[in-house]
Amino acid sequence: MTIAITGATGHLGRLVVEQLLARGVDPSTIVAGGRNEEVLARLAGQGVRTARVDYADASTLDAAFAGAEKILLISGNEPGRRTVQHKAVIDAARKADASLVYTSAPKATTSPLVLAPEHKATEGLLEGSGLTYTVLRNNWYTENYDDTIRQAASTGSFLTGAGGGRVASAPRRDFAEAAAAVLLSDDYAGEILELGGDEPWTFDELAATVSGVSGTPVTAHKLSGDEYVAALTAAGLDEGAARFTAALDANIADGALADGDGTLARIIGRPTMPLKQYVTELLAR
Ligand SMILES: NC(=O)c1ccc[n+]([C@@H]2O[C@H](COP(=O)([O-])OP(=O)(O)OC[C@H]3O[C@@H](n4cnc5c(N)ncnc54)[C@H](OP(=O)(O)O)[C@@H]3O)[C@@H](O)[C@H]2O)c1
Numbered sequence: 385m386t387i388a389i390t391g392a393t394g395h396l397g398r399l400v401v402e403q404l405l406a407r408g409v410d411p412s413t414i415v416a417g418g419r420n421e422e423v424l425a426r427l428a429g430q431g432v433r434t435a436r437v438d439y440a441d442a443s444t445l446d447a448a449f450a451g452a453e454k455i456l457l458i459s460g461n462e463p464g465r466r467t468v469q470h471k472a473v474i475d476a477a478r479k480a481d482a483s484l485v486y487t488s489a490p491k492a493t494t495s496p497l498v499l500a501p502e503h504k505a506t507e508g509l510l511e512g513s514g515l516t517y518t519v520l521r522n523n524w525y526t527e528n529y530d531d532t533i534r535q536a537a538s539t540g541s542f543l544t545g546a547g548g549g550r551v552a553s554a555p556r557r558d559f560a561e562a563a564a565a566v567l568l569s570d571d572y573a574g575e576i577l578e579l580g581g582d583e584p585w586t587f588d589e590l591a592a593t594v595s596g597v598s599g600t601p602v603t604a605h606k607l608s609g610d611e612y613v614a615a616l617t618a619a620g621l622d623e624g625a626a627r628f629t630a631a632l633d634a635n636i637a638d639g640a641l642a643d644g645d646g647t648l649a650r651i652i653g654r655p656t657m658p659l660k661q662y663v664t665e666l667l668a669r
Contacts, residue, residue, distance in 0.1 A: 391458030393418025399560030439469035445476035483516040523580030537598035545612035545633030552580030552644035554656040580644035
């Protein structure tokens with residue numbers, strides 16, 4: 385079976401390739417797709433096949449997917465352009481007669497999350513495509529908070545607009561392991577999987593965890609949306625990016641990322657990485 389992966393040059397995609405290889409998949413049956421030639425060359429060094437994949441150029445998709453039975457569509461990283469990009473991949477998957485696995489967002493079809501509409505649209509395209517597909521509704525990567533954790537450990541505080549909201553995060557590696565398991569099984573065909581960490585945490589708990597690990601007392605300063613936008617722009621973010629970040633935190637405050645139902649742990653066959661372990665490993669690096 386040949387498995388083609390889009391976004392294989394990105395952080396998650398590289399880990400999925402690693403996980404497939406770790407599970408004994410013959411590297412010559414993996415097609416790692418992306419645009420970054422340097423990373424494609426590094427992937428080729430691991431023995432996998434590589435292909436230039438550009439969502440704006442259908443011929444690259446057709447070439448990459450030729451002979452593939454499964455395709456992992458890792459959602460693009462250009463909000464606002466993703467629905468069209470994902471449609472190109474879905475169209476090419478139909479031509480290749482392959483099944484597809486898509487990385488989406490928590491509760492994409494009903495969530496108020498500002499990032500949800502493009503995932504909802506993509507899931508709608510999949511539903512109407514006639515393809516066999518699986519949706520991985522990935523919660524936040526714990527890596528999203530690397531800078532916050534480092535800053536908290538060195539200064540003793542950080543700002544948040546997420547109030548008492550919880551985040552069911554897990555490290556990318558856990559999501560990559562799940563993607564590899566799903567790609568290698570037929571058991572998940574037709575499923576929409578809500579994937580998140582086992583222990584959703586609040587920002588006060590993040591502060592306490594960083595305190596415990598680093599020995600620096602840490603306070604999470606909770607700001608209103610307007611206060612948070614003002615603080616982010618004062619720190620140098622342009623207003624659009626600041627409003628977007630504050631809107632995501634408001635979504636978290638409203639509970640959009642709060643749920644973890646154990647599905648991720650079940651698929652990977654072990655608990656997801658606890659926040660304390662993540663913080664300990666990050667600060668030790
Ligand atoms: N759950 C979360 O917390 C979270 C956080 C951030 C992002 N995400 C989503 O999860 C995805 C994977 O995360 P990540 O950390 O691996 O992101 P990443 O490192 O930014 O990787 C994005 C990948 O998408 C590829 N890509 C982007 N635009 C493309 C285009 N026009 N044509 C072909 N390939 C294109 C990139 O390829 P090249 O670099 O080779 O161009 C890269 O391989 C992101 O793209 C985003 O949709 C989720």
